[in-house]
Amino acid sequence: MHLKIAIVLAMVSSNVAYGLPGLGGNDHEFRKPGPNDYRSPCPMLNALANHGYLPRNGHNVSIDQLVNALDEALNVSPLSTRPVAELGATTSTTGNPTTLHLKDLAKHGVIEHDVSLSRNDIYFGNNLAFNPKIFAPVAKILFARDKISIETAAKARRARITAAAAANPTLNFTTSEDRFSQFESALYLGVFGTGTEGNAKSRWVEVMFREERIPYKEGFKRSAVVITNQDIVDLADKVAAAA
Ligand code: HEM
Structure with a gap:
């Protein structure tokens, strides 16, 4: 019995010491959020919290933690993420302007906008949580093939814009929000695709959206190479052109 306890203790301490996933150290295992954890309208930030690249409870997340997590997990350039993280921090309700709760990002009209691919518009009450009904027609277009081309990404956005315009009497989708939304498509194409060519793996994108x-x-x-700000701008321009 004592020997068993000693072995378990040795395993735990070596996991902590060497940072193996599961027990401590660099714990990047996937775990669903608990009832007191905060999440955002961004499927990728939620995934990063679910893997412990960001604080798993989603509370008091700093700008540096956002930038570092996107670098560490995805190799997205800090030059491209820092301005967005700083803009995000203007929604903060933490009392500290350099941190935010992930739920703060649902504040409408800062980054959050109508016509999200996987969330409902604020007019309908919940602009934060993944919404399977909103996502179903988008998913049908996005995941029709095993890769998502730039044209397919643009087609999915068009379908969502048409559906939101028909459903939401208060729809507000400004030029700059349209641009933000092009960037969001550019981000998943850049992270899960090939360079600035698009062709993101459908299954990977689906796992991000549906399971966070x-x-x-x-x-x-x-990515073995850094995903630069210019890559994201190029992809966003291509998504816009394909629309
Ligand atoms: C500091 C960095 C980031 C911040 C502060 C941020 C924040 C946000 C916010 C607030 C939204 C909601 C916009 C809406 O109303 O639809 C959003 C959407 C989105 N974000 Fe992020 N994000 C960041 C980085 C990333 C990265 C690196 C990816 C990579 C895949 C990503 C993927 C997406 C996608 C695909 C959406 C659209 C969701 C939808 O339309 O349903 N984001 N992000």
């Missing part, structure tokens, strides 16, 4: 999980089990690996 990084698709390691499905073969995803952090």
Whole structure:
């Protein structure tokens, strides 16, 4: 019995010491959020919290933690993420202007906008949580093939814009929000695709949206080269042109 306890203790302490996933240290195992954890309208930030790249409780997340998590997990350039993280921090309700609760990002009209691919518009009450009904027609277009081309990404956005315009009497989708939304498509194409060519793996994108999980089990690996601000701008321009 004592020997068993000693072995378990040795395993725990070596996991902590060497940072193996599961017990401590660099714990990047996927775990669903608990009832007191905060999440955001961004599927990727939620996935990063679900893997412990961001605080798992989603409370008091700093600008630096956002920038570092996107670098560490995805190799997205801090030059591209820091301005967005700083803008995000203007929604903060933490009392500290350099931190935010993930739920703060649902504040409408800062980054959050109508016509999200996977969330309902604020007019209908919940602009934060993944909404399977909103996402179903989008998913049908996005995941029709095993890769998502730039044209397919643009087609999914068009379908969502048409559906939101028909459903929401208060729809407000400004030019700059349209641009933000092009950037969001550019981000998933850049992170899960090939350079600035698009062709994101459908299954990986689906895992991000539906499970808020990084698709390691499905073969995803952090990009070997940095995903630059220019890459994201190029992709966003291509999504816009394809519309
Ligand atoms: C500091 C960095 C980031 C911040 C502060 C941020 C924040 C947000 C916010 C507030 C939204 C909601 C917009 C809406 O109303 O639809 C959003 C959407 C989105 N974000 Fe992020 N994000 C960041 C980085 C990323 C990255 C690196 C990815 C990579 C895949 C990503 C993917 C997405 C996608 C795909 C959406 C659209 C969701 C939808 O339309 O349903 N984001 N983000």
